[in-house]
Amino acid sequence: MSGANRIAGKGRLTPARTVRFTFDGQALTAVEGDTLASALIANGIHLTGRSFKYHRPRGMLSAGPEEPNALMDIGRDSARRTPNVRATVQEVFDGMQAKSQNRWPSLSFDIGAVNNLASPMFAAGFYYKTFMWPKAAWKKLYEPVIRNAAGLGVSPSERDPDHYANHHAHCDVLVIGGGVAGLAAALSAAHAGAEVIICDEQPEMGGAFRHETDTTIAGKSGFDWAQAVVAELRAMDNVRVLTRTTAFGYQAQNHVGLVERVTEHLAAPDARLPRERMWQVRARQVVIATGAIERHMVFANNDRPGIMLASAARTFLNHFGVAVGARVGVYTANDSAYNAAFDLKRAGVSIPVIVDVRPQVDAALLARAADLGIEVLTGHAVVDTKGSLRVRSMKVARIGGGGGKDYAIDALIMSSGWTPSVHMYSQSRGKVVWDEASERFLPGVHPQASMSIGACNGTDDLNETIAEAVRAGRESAEKAGVASGGGWAPPAAVAGTSWAGNMMGSGEGAGPDTTVKAFVDFQNDVTAKDIRLAVREGMESIEHVKRFTTNGMATDQGKTSNIHGLAIAAEMLDRPLPKVGLTTFRSPYTPVTFGAIVNHSRGALFDPTRKTPMHDWEAAHGAVFEDVGQWKRAWYYPRTGEDMHQAVNRECRTVREAAGLFDASTLGKIEVVGPDAAAFLNLLYTNSWDKLEPGRCKYGIMLREDGFIYDDGVVGRMAEDRFHVTTTTGGAPRVMHHMEDYLQTEFPHLKVWLTSTSEQWAVIAVQGPKAREIIAPLVEGIDMSSEAMPHMSVREGRICGVPTRLFRMSFTGEAGFEVNVPADYGKAVWEAIWARAEPMGACAYGTEAMHVLRAEKGYIIVGQDTDGTVTPDDAGLNWAVAKKKPDFVGIRGMKRPDLVREGRKQLVGLQTRDPKIVLEEGAQIVADPNQTVPMKMLGHVTSSYWSENCGRSIAMGVVAGGRSLMGQTLYVPMPDRTIEVTVTDTVFIDKQGERLNG
C-alpha cells in the first residue's frame, strides 16, 4: 500500500503502479499520477516546509498551482535540481528526490523558528524601519544575514544539462483553461472550423471535475465527460491540446506565453525531449476560462499543517484516493465545502463538525449533513487551533458569543468562497469591475480580442457556463473570420455542487489582539494584523499596503490572499471594498524557469559566432582569437615558445621588413550604385567625391548630424555610378542603417541604392615592402606597377583564377594591397598567397599587430581614439573635410559653439620620458602632478603600445589644447607612480610617408 491514508476504491490512479521517491532522505512509495503533495499526504506527511519569515511549520494548503506553502527542492540528480517547486503540481516520478526548504538543521527542529517567538519584531515594515542605521551596516551586516535567513530555496550551482524548446504558434482561438467552460468553448470553436489551441496546467483536463464528482454531463460524470471531449479534440486536425501547460503571460495583441512541462513527470525521459517547451502563441481570439480559486478562512493559527482548502481535500480524495486525515474539521462560509465533507464522510473519514459562519444555510445541505450524521454549527467560527507540527484541535465559538469548545481533529478544511481567476484578463490590461450582488471582482470590458467565460467570469451555474462557452467558441471563430456552418450543441448537464457563499477578510478570533497570527498571505507570512498596521501607519492605497506588507507579492501573486487583504484594508479604512481598489496581477502567473525563457539560446546558440572564410587556416596556424563584436578575429599567431608580446613584436617587425598577411574580411562593405552615388556620398561623408576618378580610392569620414565622428573607411570608385564603401567592423550594420535612413527619408530624390556586400568579399591585406612581389604572379589582368597602380587605387581583375577587386591601400604605412575575392574563395586565395609569402620571409599577423602598426603611423581607430565626442578637427583630420560643399551630414553640428571653441581635447602623440614604460589606455593626463586631488584632468590616453619598430613605447591621447602643447611635458598619475610624457605629433615612423610608395 502506497501510504496509510490511501483509501481503497477511491481516486483515479491505479494502485498497483507504484513509484518510489524520497522526501528529506526518507524512502517513500507513491502511485503513478500522484503529485508530491498527494503522495506525502498518503504517507501521513503534512509538514512540508517552514514559512518565509517566521519559520512556522507549514503543510499543503491547496492541491494546485495556487499553493503558497509547499515549495520543495526537487532533484533528479545533482545537476537537475529545481528549488521552489510546488508539491501540489509536481508529479512524482520513480527516483525523485524531494527536499523541504527554509529549515535548518531539520524540518521538525528549525532554529529560525525563533523568529516566530520574536515575531513582534517582525511586523510589517520591520525591515524598512529597523535596518536603517548605521548606513554602512546594511551592506556588510544586515543584508547578508537577512538574505541568508529569509531566502526561499537554494538555486543549483551546476550547469543545467537539460534542453528547452520554443515554438511560435499562430491560431484562430486560444482557450486558456481546460475545465468545463474551456473544453466546451474549444469544441464549439473547433467544430465551427477554427484552428484551436487549448491549454491546461494539469496533467488531465477537467478543471473542477478533478475534485467535484457530483456533476453529470451527457450522462457521464463530469470528469469522464471531460476526458471524452479531450479525446474528440485530440482527434481533430485543427486542434492542439496542451496539458501540463501554463499560460503565464498575456501580452499585447493576444500574444500569450505558455510553458509546457514536457519531462518533469517522467522517471527516465527521452534525452531528445526538451524539459520544457515555450509556446509563444499569437491568437486571433482568446477565450479565458481559468476558473476560480478557493480562498482560505482568516482566523488565529490558520496555518498549521493539516489545515487546507476544502477543494484540496476533495481533490486528494476523489482524484488521488487519499484522505487528508482521519478526523477532519470543516470551517466554511461557502456551500461547496459541505460536498467535500460529505465525500470524506462517505469515504469513512470522521467529520466531527461543520462550522459555518453564516447564520442561514441552504436547507437541503443541512438535510444532507443530517442524513450523514454530521453536526453543523451555523453562525459559528473557528477561533483558534492547536498543534505544533500538525493541527490537533480547533476551538469553535458562537460568533459574538465568546468562550468556545475544543474539537480534536487531525485536519481542518476550510472555504471562504471562490475568487474568479482574473489574472489573465488583468494581464491583458483589462480592468476588473466590482459586482455588488456577488461581492467579487469580475472582468469588465476586454481590451483585447478576448472573452472570459465560466467561473472566472462569475458564471456559477453549470448549464449557463456551458451555454456561455459554446457561444464564446462560436463567436470566437466568427470574429477570427473562419466560422463555417458547423457547430456543436451543448450537452445536457446536471450540477452537483453549489458554489454559493462568500466571506472576505478576517473572521472571529483573528484580532485585533496584536499577538494573534491569522494568516492572509501564507507565502509572505502576512497576517491580518500586518495589514491593519499598514493602514494605521498611513498606507491608504492598496498598492502601498501591498508593498509595506508584501501581501500578494512573490510567486503566488495573491492567488489566495489578495481579496482577504483588500477586505481587511477596506474595513480599516472604512471604505467600501471596491473603492480601495485591487492591485495589479503581474506576469508570470506561476514561476517560469530561466531555461524555458532562454530555450534554444544557450551554448553555441547563445549568440551567433561569426567566422571569416579564412578562420580554419588561422586556427590551424596557431592563431589566438579575440572577440570583436560577434566576430572571432585572429589576434596574434604565437610561434612555439613565444608569448603574446614576442609574437606581436615579431609580426610588427616582419611586416615592415618583409611583408605580412592580415585577414580584413570583417570590415563592413557597402556597394553604392546609381547615377547619384557620388552626390549621395558627398552628403554622407565630409569629403568630396566628385573628383575621385574610377579606379581610385579615398579615405572618408562620416559624421553624425551633431558633428562628431561616426565612422571612417576607404571608399573606392569602381565606375562612374558605383562605389565600394568600407566601414569599420563594428560599424557595419549601423552605418548601413544610418545611410539608408538618410537615403530613404532625407534625400529620397537621389537615384542611388545601397547593398551590403560585407560578406560577399573575403579581404586579404598583404602589407609590406614585398607585398607586390608576393601577389603579382597570382594576378591576371591588372598592371600592378607603381606607375599604373599608385597608392590609393583599385582595379578589377583575377587572382588565382577568380575575380578580385584589388585595392592598393595601407593601414600600416607600408606599401600594400587589399585583395577582395568572393568569400568562398577566400581560404584558397589566402593559401596561394601564403605559399608565396612564407618563403619570402613574410608572416601572418593579427589584430594586435595591426593596431600597433597603424598607431606607429598615427592612423586612428574610430571607437578607440574617438568616443562619439570627437570632431574631425579634434582628431587632426580637418584635411578630410571638404571646405566648399554646401551640405553634408554634420556640417552644421560641427559649427556649434562648443565644437569650435579653443581648448578642446585634441588627438596628439605621447612619448614617455622612460621609453620602456607603456602607458595604460584610459589613463588620465594632467599638467601638474603635485596638485591636490581631485586633479584637473586634461585628457586621457586612447592608444598605447610597445613599438618594436620604434624601439620604444608609443601612445596617442586626447589632450585639451593638445596641438598647442607640442614638446611640453605632461604627467600621467598612476596609483603607484607618476609617468612623465612629452606631447608629440601622432606619426612615429616614416613621417614623410615614403614607404607607402615602395
Next chain:
Amino acid sequence: MADIAHAHRSEPLSGRVAGAAGVTVTPAPAAGRVALRVNPSEAGQLSSILGLALPLSPKTSVTTETGRMALWLGPDEWLLIDASVDAGPHLTSALCEAGVLVSAVDVSHRNTAILVEGAGAQATLESGCPQNLSLTAFPVGACSRTVLGKIEVVILRTGAEAFRVECWRSFSDYAFTFLADAAGDALA
C-alpha cells in the same frame, strides 16, 4: 600565368547534415545570387533579361523551370537566385546594360542557404521565426526577410513541407545549428 591554379571554393556549411524525425536540414548547393534594386514601375522592362517577370506583391516570389528565382524583399528590392554558380557576374552585367536604372550587385558568396524539408519543416522554422508560417498565411512561393532566433534570414517556401532559408555567410553556422536544434522538437 598559365600555371596559376584556380582557387577552389570552400562553402561554409559543406559536410553539415542534420535532421530528426520528420525533418531534414541540409546545406543548399552553391548558387548565383544578385541583389537587384529597381523602381517597380520599370521592373517589367527586365523580364526578357531575367527570363521572368519580377513579382510585385509583397511576400511573393517567382521560380522558373530552369531554377531561377526572384524573391520580393521590398518595394524596389529583389533577391535573384540562380542554380548556376556563375550566374552572379553574368546577370549583374546584363542588368547593368539593360538601359533601365538599376542597382545589380553580385551577392552569390554573401549568402548561403539551408534547405529544411519534411513534415516538421514548418515547425522547425517556427521555433525561431515569429512570423505566421502556416500554409494560409505563408503559402508555397511566399518569401520574406525576417528573423530566425537571433539573426536575420530570408525564408522562401518552396513546397508545402519545404523551405529555403537564406542567410549571410558568417551567420550560417548559427542558422544551421539553430535549425538542427529546433528540428529535434519539430513534431511536438
Next chain:
Amino acid sequence: MLLIHCPYCQEERPELEFRNTGEAHIARPADIANISDEAFEVFFFLRDNPKGLTYERWRHIHGCGRFFNAVRDTVSDKFVTTYKAGLPKVAVVRADDGSVRVSDRVEGAGL
C-alpha cells in the same frame, strides 16, 4: 510582442522585425549649414515625450527595409495607424471613450 502593420508589406508583422527610429516629422532644414544655433537645437536636440499620442518613425529593418511613420498611444501602447515615409502627418482624433482613430481631416501641409 507587438504586431506592427508595415505600410509597404501591407500586413502586420511581429515587432522583432522592426526598429523604432525616433520622433517623426522632423525635417532636416534645407539650408542646414546656415541655420542658427537655436534652430539647430530645436531640430537636433529637442524632442517631445508625450503621454498619449506620439508620431514616430519605424523601420522594417528585418523585413522590407523601409522606414515609415506611425501614430502610437504611449499609454495603451496601441498603434493608431502607420503610413509611408514622406506622406503628410496623419491627423487623429480621440473619441469620448478614449479610443483613437484616424481623422478624415488632413492636417496642414505636413512634413
